[in-house]
Amino acid sequence: MIGRLNHVAIAVKDIAKAAELYRATMGADVSAAVQQPDHGVTTVFVTLPNTKIEFLEPLGADSPIAKFLERNPDGGIHHICYEVDDIISARDKLKSEGARVLGSGEPRIGAHGKPVLFLHPKDFFGTLVELEQA
Numbered sequence: 001m002i003g004r005l006n007h008v009a010i011a012v013k014d015i016a017k018a019a020e021l022y023r024a025t026m027g028a029d030v031s032a033a034v035q036q037p038d039h040g041v042t043t044v045f046v047t048l049p050n051t052k053i054e055f056l057e058p059l060g061a062d063s064p065i066a067k068f069l070e071r072n073p074d075g076g077i078h079h080i081c082y083e084v085d086d087i088i089s090a091r092d093k094l095k096s097e098g099a100r101v102l103g104s105g106e107p108r109i110g111a112h113g114k115p116v117l118f119l120h121p122k123d124f125f126g127t128l129v130e131l132e133q134a
């Protein structure tokens with residue numbers, strides 16, 4: 001059911017610093033920073049040959065990653081995103097197997113303009129999992 005690893009998301013306090021490290025030191029292809037007020041984050045994408053890294057910096061007062069950065073002040077891996085062909089059938093299959101879908105359970109339009117869902121980290125070995133319809 002799951003397909004490619006679409007991205008690994010890393011939460012950071014200073015996205016400009018993260019972008020510069022990956023651009024200058026790691027020699028990566030790094031996007032400009034984009035504010036995503038609907039999601040409470042600013043994002044930078046690092047395009048690698050086989051996947052992407054998504055840097056997330058809190059945006060606004062009630063950012064969904066603020067608590068994570070309180071617990072992980074140096075930053076850290078926040079979630080991993082797998083591609084699926086059909087997000088509704090993937091969701092229904094996972095729910096039927098007992099996995100918990102976060103929020104309303106309905107897909108939202110994610111940072112890439114495609115439908116996404118998040119799965120409860122307790123059901124996936126302590127890792128927040130995002131599904132994105134490819």
Ligand code: CO
Nearest residue numbers: 009054081130
């Ligand atoms: Co993501």
